[in-house]
Amino acid sequence: MKLLTKTNLYYTFFALLIFIIGGFAFFYIIQNKIYEEIDEALLARKDLIIKQLEIKGDGYLNESVPGEVIKIVKSNDKSIMPFRFRDTLVFTPEQREGEPFRCITFFASLNRVIYKIDILRSATDSESLRDGIVTSTLIIFLLLLGGGAILNYFISKKIWKPFYNVLEIIKEYRPTSKSVVKLPQSSISEFRTLNLAIERLITIVEDDFINLKQFTENASHEIQTPLAVIKTKLEILMQHEELNEDVLKEILNINEAAGRLSRLNFALLQLMKIENRQYQDSEAINLSELIESKLQRLNELIVMKNIKLETQIDKNVSITMNITLADILVSNLLNNSIKHNINGGSIHITLNEKGLLISNTGSPLKIEPKRLFDRFVKESASNESLGLGLSLVKQICDTYNFGVTYGYEAGLHIIKVQF
């Protein structure tokens, strides 16, 4: 939800509440005022009638005022109650519903006879009053709402514009040593502060990024160099004539471990570089040719393992990505399909504009399929596998928003990459 929508919503809820309460209050106040007026008029009438009766006798009672009804009843009630107001409904033959009337009841004595006199006066219809108030309140409310929407539109267009611009820039931002972030100027002090904070943050991120980049590269370089020394020393050592089997075996074991360490170091460096988006340069890669040439190189391994290779590779499937990453992606997937295959198995490769699908025979996974793309997760504890191949694949796919999925069906491991 947008910030302004949210504010607007709260504002509307609050306004609605105010208008409901206000409407009710308005209604009761107005009604009270009207009744007060009527009651005052009725009291005046009462006093007048009593006075007139004393002067003119009962003949006066036939003089009636329009909109007023007078009822006179002989009464034996000698209570001294001076008068009483009440609300009543009067039914006229034309109207089914009763009309609201305000009534004053009082007693007057004439010739020693006590009469109970009711004076009824039409009260304003409270229903129509209520309707009027609801309608006018609603109109004001809608006007306020409409006005608020227009005002918000204006505010978001004008005042929040620099904020949204900055937001767009940050969204697109990737820490690379090449990028220069230019934030739009604003006259609003909060946004200026925000810009300053972001610019400072970006500077820190850029510095850290460059440091990290240099550090990883230097670290890898520094690790490879002593490894190279170890390996060459071992190779020199191996050449000694007088070595017995045990010593040579140990040397070869050390050599193997050093080689493994070196590959691990390299793979980790690659992972880190991909994560840091250091493989920036993209170009159109002819994936069809890349796969064909890789298969040619791997052909011997495929033949030796008696693997039946079936391919459905469309011509000139092109994809824009970094060449190193394309190479790692294809190599890792193809190598896996051979490495984890069984003797006399099969590999099926389908490549088209939509994606790449590689399926191969092999024994079912011993690990959870969803953990397959995690780092250092491997089928066996065998020392040969680094457990980083599919992590690299996943990382590369994530970089380019390719979907990558694994499935096992009818004895086939299926890896699907969707471009």
Place this chain on the structure above:
Amino acid sequence: MKLLLVEDEKELASDISKYLIKEGYLIESVATYNEGREKLLLFDYDCALIDITLPGGNGLDLIRLVKEKFLQTGIIIISAKNSLDDKIKGLDIGSDDYLTKPFHLSELNARIKAILRRRNFSGNKEIIVDEIRITLNDNQIHIYDKPLDLTKKEYELLLFFTANLNRVITKESIAEHLWGDSIDSADTFDFIYTHIKNLRKKIMDLGGKDHIHTLYGMGYKFIAK
């Protein structure tokens, strides 16, 4: 054959020198950019092994220098950076080969020999090891003048062995030589065994000697006089 090694890591430089001296090369070893520059300006070398990250400068500049002055000199970059960009750049400015540290000395040796052979236009391109004669122009092999028919991989394997005669060669280095680093070398160990078995059999079938010695199933040695 005269080689120049420009490598700042002393231990590595001394081991490379040791290994190559045994191959009969004359090798000079320097540790900095300036020393390398001086040597390259003063002398002619058949092949130069140059590290890219050097104290005092970039090895790529040394390669440019070599290419400006002595076109005959072969160049191998030895770098700890395993980056495709660097490889392409290095080869672009005229380097003949690119080796990533750590590398096998046997591999470096084989690559130097390959470059020297390519550079040596005058001589007839033949490798003769005891009864084996390899003609490089047409990839023909003869054992006692009888033609030997080998697969591509067996041929590459034989060349690798003949470049490293009487040396212990690990399975790992053979795997990397034959298949590159595109596949985990451990996966190829069985294939190496098959290739070696076939190569040995084919040579012996034509009356050749049993040159290839297995060292406890972990490495091999091609024995020749």
